[in-house]
Amino acid sequence: MKTLLAAAFSGLLFGVGLGVSGMTQADKVIGFLDLTDAWDPSLALVMLGAILVHLFAFRKITGRPSPLFAERFGIPTRTDIDGRLVGGAALFGVGWALGGYCPGPGLVSSMAGGSNALVFVAGLSGGMLLFHLYDEASSGAAAPSEPTPTPIEPRHVGPTGR
Amino acid sequence: MGDFTPVSALLGGALIGLAASAMLLFNGRIAGISSVFGGLLKPRAGDIGWRSAFIGGLFLAGALLAMFAPSTIASSPDRSMAATLAAGLIVGFGVRMGNGCTSGHGVCGLSRFSRRSLVATVTFMATGFITASLIQVFAGGAL
Numbered sequence: 001m002k003t004l005l006a007a008a009f010s011g012l013l014f015g016v017g018l019g020v021s022g023m024t025q026a027d028k029v030i031g032f033l034d035l036t037d038a039w040d041p042s043l044a045l046v047m048l049g050a051i052l053v054h055l056f057a058f059r060k061i062t063g064r065p066s067p068l069f070a071e072r073f074g075i076p077t078r079t080d081i082d083g084r085l086v087g088g089a090a091l092f093g094v095g096w097a098l099g100g101y102c103p104g105p106g107l108v109s110s111m112a113g114g115s116n117a118l119v120f121v122a123g124l125s126g127g128m129l130l131f132h133l134y135d136e137a138s139s140g141a142a143a144p145s146e147p148t149p150t151p152i153e154p155r156h157v158g159p160t161g162r
Numbered sequence: 163m164g165d166f167t168p169v170s171a172l173l174g175g176a177l178i179g180l181a182a183s184a185m186l187l188f189n190g191r192i193a194g195i196s197s198v199f200g201g202l203l204k205p206r207a208g209d210i211g212w213r214s215a216f217i218g219g220l221f222l223a224g225a226l227l228a229m230f231a232p233s234t235i236a237s238s239p240d241r242s243m244a245a246t247l248a249a250g251l252i253v254g255f256g257v258r259m260g261n262g263c264t265s266g267h268g269v270c271g272l273s274r275f276s277r278r279s280l281v282a283t284v285t286f287m288a289t290g291f292i293t294a295s296l297i298q299v300f301a302g303g304a305l
Contacts, residue, residue, distance in 0.1 A: 006188035007212040011219020014181035014193060014265075019227040019234040021174020022167055023264075026239035030303075033294030037303065042171040047268055049175025050182070054273040057183035067190030074191050075274070076261075081281050088260020089267070089282035091252050093289030097297065098305070099249025100239040102264045103257060104195040106250070107217065109235040111224025116239060116246040123250020128200045130251070131258035 002069045015108045021046040024109045026100025026116060033097045099123075182270050185216070194266020195220070196257035240304035260286075 022028045023046055032043040066072055096102050101109065101120045109117035185193040189212060202213045227235045241249070257263040260282055262271065267286075271279020297305055 003189050003212050004215040006184065007191075007215035008219040008222070010181045010185040010188070010193060011216035012181075012223050013184060013219075014178055014195075014216075015220040015223020016226070017174045017177030017179075017181055019174070019223060019231060020177060021171050022234075023174070024227070024235045025237040026241070027237045030239050030241075030294055033290045034298045034303065035291055036295045036298045040166055042165075042167045045168050045171035046175040046178070047264075047272075049172040050179035050269040051175075051273050053176045053179025054182050054269060057179065058186065058270075058273050061183060061187045067186065067188060069188050070190040072190060073186070076192065076271075076276070076278075079277055081278060084259050085261065085278055085282055086285055088256045088258070089285035090260075090289045091256030092260060092263055093256075093286035093291075094293045095249045095252030095254075095256060096264075096286065097290045097293035098252065099241060099246045100237075101246075101249070101253070103199060103253065104220065104263075104265055106253075107195070107199065107220045108224040108227065109237075111221055112228050112232065112235040115236060116241060116243065117235070119243050119246045120250040120253075123247040123252075124199075124254040125203060125250075127251040127254020127256070128196075128203050128258050129254075131255045132200075132204050134255075135258075 006069055014104065017050075018105050018108050021049075023102070024105040026105075026109070029102075029105070030097065030100045095127075178265070178269060179273075182265070182273075192266060192270045194262050194270055196263040197261070197266055200254075200258050242305060245305040256286075 018024050022042055028040065029043065031038070031040045062073060062075070099116065099120050101117060103124060106117050106120040106124055109115055110121045182193040185191050191212070193216070198213050198216050201209060202217065224235060253263075262279065262282060267279040267282040272283060297303060
């Protein structure tokens with residue numbers, strides 16, 4: 001129960017932060033990404049503000065032996081740069097500029113009703129499901145020659161979900 | 163549009179950083195939205211509750227914003243529904259392929275000096291800038 005409340009609190013705070021920051025205004029996002037027309041650099045400060053806080057907090061928190069409500073930290077450990085990382089990020093940037101939403105702001109803004117965000121979230125879900133299908137098909141075919149794939153998610157340990 | 167809003171951008175960013183820190187402190191997890199949401203579309207036993215709770219928190223934030231600060235989420239970009247749907251599909255496929263988006267790579271990853279996240283962030287910022295600028299130059303900013 002504690003982990004659920006903590007996750008909900010974090011999501012709520014994250015969503016309010018997105019709203020306050022301007023990231024949920026798709027036209028503002030497009031104005032930030034479009035360098036040719038009266039460039040508005042505000043949204044660069046969103047990432048700066050978030051990193052300034054999280055950089056120090058991350059060091060402090062991961063210095064602890066464990067999180068408060070779980071046995072272990074699940075921090076990604078991969079360091080390899082592969083085609084999927086670069087290709088996926090490149091696609092993401094194209095779609096972000098095409099619609100004006102990245103995933104978080106899309107989900108938050110879908111609550112406004114009647115906006116583009118709802119359509120974006122439908123597409124987002126479809127795109128994710130398409131990748132899952134593609135991933136299963138390609139990993140099945142290439143299994144013998146590939147090294148053991150590192151899990152996308154940090155491996156969760158023990159009863160952390162409860 | 164085009165208004166420079168440095169204070170709200172920094173303040174909102176700080177809240178996002180706090181939210182990611184809360185997730186790490188309480189549950190030991192990275193608040194990467196595409197991974198949290200994507201995991202719900204490929205559900206595994208014991209792994210659904212906290213993901214749903216986090217996404218529920220995002221929806222609650224959206225509902226509160228809709229009630230008390232509707233201008234923050236009711237923007238209408240110059241994009242057709244077809245372009246928006248295509249954007250969603252491309253973003254969904256891309257963030258799962260690249261293991262993260264603006265939150266997981268851009269905020270959480272850069273904060274822990276991850277090389278993968280730095281490469282991803284530079285890449286998606288670059289293609290984002292190029293795409294939006296091309297749409298402005300060749301289509302007058304509307305699609």
